[in-house]
Amino acid sequence: MDDRYSRQTLFPHIGIEGQEKIRTKHVLMIGAGALGSGNAEILTRAGIGKLTIVDRDYVEASNLQRQQLYTEEDVEAKLPKAAAAAKRLQAINSEVQIHAVITDATPEKMEDLVEGVDVIIDATDNFETRMMINDISQKHQIPWIYGGCVGSFGMSLTVIPGKTPCLNCLLKTIPIQGMTCDTGGIIAPAVQMVISHQSAEVLKILVEDWDAVRTSFVSFDLWRNQYSSMKVSKAKDSGCLSCGENRTYPYLDSENMMKSTVLCGRDTVQIRPPHQHDIHLGDLSRQLKALGYSVKGNPYLLSIEMEEQRLVIFKDGRALIHGTKDLTQAKAIYQRLLG
Structure with missing residues (x-):
């Protein structure tokens, strides 16, 4: 050729x-x-x-x-x-x-x-x-x-x-x-x-x-x-x-990377961003509901139902991904929804 x-x-x-x-x-x-x-x-x-x-x-x-x-x-x-x-x-x-x-x-x-x-x-x-x-x-x-x-x-x-x-x-x-x-x-x-x-x-x-x-x-x-x-x-x-x-x-520097930890005795991973930042929970809730997610919340957190996991997001950016012990999967879910 x-x-x-x-x-x-x-x-x-x-x-x-x-x-x-x-x-x-x-x-x-x-x-x-x-x-x-x-x-x-x-x-x-x-x-x-x-x-x-x-x-x-x-x-x-x-x-x-x-x-x-x-x-x-x-x-x-x-x-x-x-x-x-x-x-x-x-x-x-x-x-x-x-x-x-x-x-x-x-x-x-x-x-x-x-x-x-x-x-x-x-x-x-x-x-x-x-x-x-x-x-x-x-x-x-x-x-x-x-x-x-x-x-x-x-x-x-x-x-x-x-x-x-x-x-x-x-x-x-x-x-x-x-x-x-x-x-x-x-x-x-x-x-x-x-x-x-x-x-x-x-x-x-x-x-x-x-x-x-x-x-x-x-x-x-x-x-x-x-x-x-x-x-x-x-x-x-x-x-x-x-x-x-x-x-x-x-x-x-690993200190500036997102932290993920499997919680002891639970099928849950905690994700913590390297630096605390406030999330506007109301705006996020409206975006996710518009995409078809089931979202419940209060002034402190949102709970998002997914197919196999449940994601709880706190106002400071920390999140709990329930239904997995896979750190990579949990991190990907977090980044997919929060950027």
Whole structure:
């Protein structure tokens, strides 16, 4: 298939030389959901050298609306997303080395996975992991592409260590927290828009066209026909603990990670966020009820009935997940509903 990449090499900013660079590069994908599966397919079809996919979850029916690599057969088999993605991607392009890692992305795991990586793609569904990616990127001087979407809204940012502000620098100015797709829903076009922004940035980095790399924070709302691009170069903070002059990489510190504990003698896991923050229980209750959850509450807590678990959320962000002793599962449930 000598002409496999012919349309890509005809693009003057890639060409034959750029294609040769692409096929020698290693991309690390954290998350194999909506953003992960879309980015993975684009980059596999583009002919990258190696793709490592990290994901802790398995394929469910609700994924099929927007997670393009998966099928009903994957749902029936309850295949881990990383494994199902790798199988499909190898069928698309057998030349690409696909490495599926079925695990939770922790700081310890990330230290092992970043060796030899040229760029990291954020395809996660929670804030904690994104900030860990940000710190590991700064520590090892590896570019990464942030992406997020919910409802019809999406956003993306390219972080180049040593050149651009990092995500921690921008926390005070950019609204990157809020609803998740489990509480606010999501439409597939918003996913595809974020994927396009992310994968385009990755290709620029892989061919080393640094002048073309976007230096602004982009956000959009497809339903409201809004698009914005915010310059962020002045937001770089010399005092930032992730990328500043006296950096400490706070999000690689286990003390700043979400704490989960199996309660003795009970089929229950307690989740405690690293820093106390008040939750508006009334707003959360209305969001969850609108999604069909059975929610009861009082001024101090909410009790949410799920298919196999019951989640009790306290005003300070602490939660009890009843019906499981699996720390990873409990943590995923918490992040899915609270972000």
